Amino acid sequence: MLSAVAALASAAVMFSACASQKEDKMFIPEGYELLWSDEFEGDSLNAAYWTPEQGGHGWGNNELQYYTGRKDNVDVRDGKLVMRAVKEDYNGAPVTSARLITLGKVEFLYGYVVASIKLPKTADGLWPAFWMMGTDIRKIGWPNCGETDILEMGHSNGMKNGTQEQFLNGACHWGVPHHQYYAHDITNTYSVQDGEFHTFTCIWDEEHLAMYIDLEKYPDAEPYFEMKIEDFGNDEFRKENFILLNLAVGGNFPGIWDINQVTALKDGPAEMEVDYVRIFQKVK
Numbered sequence: 001m002l003s004a005v006a007a008l009a010s011a012a013v014m015f016s017a018c019a020s021q022k023e024d025k026m027f028i029p030e031g032y033e034l035l036w037s038d039e040f041e042g043d044s045l046n047a048a049y050w051t052p053e054q055g056g057h058g059w060g061n062n063e064l065q066y067y068t069g070r071k072d073n074v075d076v077r078d079g080k081l082v083m084r085a086v087k088e089d090y091n092g093a094p095v096t097s098a099r100l101i102t103l104g105k106v107e108f109l110y111g112y113v114v115a116s117i118k119l120p121k122t123a124d125g126l127w128p129a130f131w132m133m134g135t136d137i138r139k140i141g142w143p144n145c146g147e148t149d150i151l152e153m154g155h156s157n158g159m160k161n162g163t164q165e166q167f168l169n170g171a172c173h174w175g176v177p178h179h180q181y182y183a184h185d186i187t188n189t190y191s192v193q194d195g196e197f198h199t200f201t202c203i204w205d206e207e208h209l210a211m212y213i214d215l216e217k218y219p220d221a222e223p224y225f226e227m228k229i230e231d232f233g234n235d236e237f238r239k240e241n242f243i244l245l246n247l248a249v250g251g252n253f254p255g256i257w258d259i260n261q262v263t264a265l266k267d268g269p270a271e272m273e274v275d276y277v278r279i280f281q282k283v284k
Contacts (some may be wrong), residue, residue: 083247113279125249
């Protein structure tokens with residue numbers, strides 16, 4: 001597992017290699033320092049940071065895709081992580097895609113967590129997400145481990161309203177004494193599926209979680225999701241987490257369970273690109 005000290009050392013080495021591209025443009029929030037980052041500067045996924053999950057069992061949400069680690073579904077290209085949903089028959093599933101986790105490799109407690117993402121047109125059927133879960137998931141299971149959804153798009157309500165490109169939500173799930181959750185959705189004032197990169201940020205400390213769109217560009221923006229941890233009387237959000245990125249297809253969130261109703265793939269594969277993922281922690 002990447003400890004805080006090791007992460008800083010790794011980041012220093014990595015940034016010395018790619019300073020000309022990104023270091024001079026990095027936004028460092030006031031009062032924070034870089035803990036870890038992946039800038040996706042190589043020509044393949046960094047296996048020291050990420051594990052591609054694999055399988056097609058619905059993932060608890062009746063999703064349609066089979067996740068693979070093939071280059072057809074997950075690759076690093078031109079300094080970007082590329083996650084690709086492809087309509088094809090594969091191991092009994094009608095579509096393939098990618099889901100990445102840092103469990104056992106990059107784990108952390110609290111911080112300013114941000115990803116720069118170019119989202120696909122979710123249209124009807126795509127469900128991209130950037131999120132976190134507790135590192136004890138394999139010991140105590142979900143939702144007891146806690147889950148923090150920093151970004152989700154593709155919900156059926158956005159489709160109903162014709163606002164797929166602006167409708168997004170954040171949420172937290174936990175499980176004592178049973179599955180509980182707190183979620184909030186918004187219709188953003190501008191599209192975040194416009195072919196440009198947008199940042200999605202979670203500021204997490206021992207008291208609260210707050211999530212923002214394009215906070216570097218709009219530093220006075222209000223959070224689109226905020227939760228005081230103490231209001232829910234639980235500690236699922238006061239322990240180490242790991243990061244997840246995925247591009248799901250269909251399922252309960254978009255309310256689509258038939259691949260033929262997934263309009264987002266009618267013209268071919270869809271891609272979700274990630275320019276970077278960064279974790280900052282407060283300077284002590």
